[in-house]
Amino acid sequence: EAGVTQFPSHSVIEKGQTVTLRCDPISGHDNLYWYRRVMGKEIKFLLHFVKESKQDESGMPNNRFLAERTGGTYSTLKVQPAELEDSGVYFCASSQVLRTSGRETQYFGPGTRLLVL
Amino acid sequence: LAKTTQPISMDSYEGQEVNITCSHNNIATNDYITWYQQFPSQGPRFIIQGYKTKVTNEVASLFIPADRKSSTLSLPRVSLSDTAVYYCLFSGGYNKLIFGAGTRLAVHP
Numbered sequence: 230e231a232g233v234t235q236f237p238s239h240s241v242i243e244k245g246q247t248v249t250l251r252c253d254p255i256s257g258h259d260n261l262y263w264y265r266r267v268m269g270k271e272i273k274f275l276l277h278f279v280k281e282s283k284q285d286e287s288g289m290p291n292n293r294f295l296a297e298r299t300g301g302t303y304s305t306l307k308v309q310p311a312e313l314e315d316s317g318v319y320f321c322a323s324s325q326v327l328r329t330s331g332r333e334t335q336y337f338g339p340g341t342r343l344l345v346l
Numbered sequence: 347l348a349k350t351t352q353p354i355s356m357d358s359y360e361g362q363e364v365n366i367t368c369s370h371n372n373i374a375t376n377d378y379i380t381w382y383q384q385f386p387s388q389g390p391r392f393i394i395q396g397y398k399t400k401v402t403n404e405v406a407s408l409f410i411p412a413d414r415k416s417s418t419l420s421l422p423r424v425s426l427s428d429t430a431v432y433y434c435l436f437s438g439g440y441n442k443l444i445f446g447a448g449t450r451l452a453v454h455p
Contacts, residue, residue, distance in 0.1 A: 277442055340387075
């Protein structure tokens, strides 16, 4: 079974440009999460989709970030316009919650390394 | 703030057993304890998950006492390739994961 995949693996852009990151979750996983780690900091939650709906977007830093998950499959995270402080590693994770127990395991992708110059 | 507390770093030697203890005084009834491993330039990798008592899989064991206020990840006979950052986290039913700094394990020859 394929794991969570992310594209691109690296992106270098100039300040003010737009970048779109893509995440393909494990097939059948309803939950999709975005996290990021900026330089020297801990991994932080950005937002959570359940299927195509945004369940929690409390971690989104500002309105320059737009996440979508049309059709409840893959998700995109667009940064427009990018700023220097957006540099970091963006991780995507997916999961399926067991209805009987509420047990959930999030599986992470390899991340997209974004550098804004 | 992370909900869990774990040592910042640990050192070990090849072939030894490594135990990393995590404190979580505020664990909720529906929280599972989950451990991840992360290598540089990779995403966190799921290792093991448990609710109480002991769980064992092919890579590790997880010990959780009855009060569930702590847990211990046990890595048997570590090798150099086990050098990584290990995170102790809560997970359960649509919850975002709250990462701390993790424990940096260095395995020496």
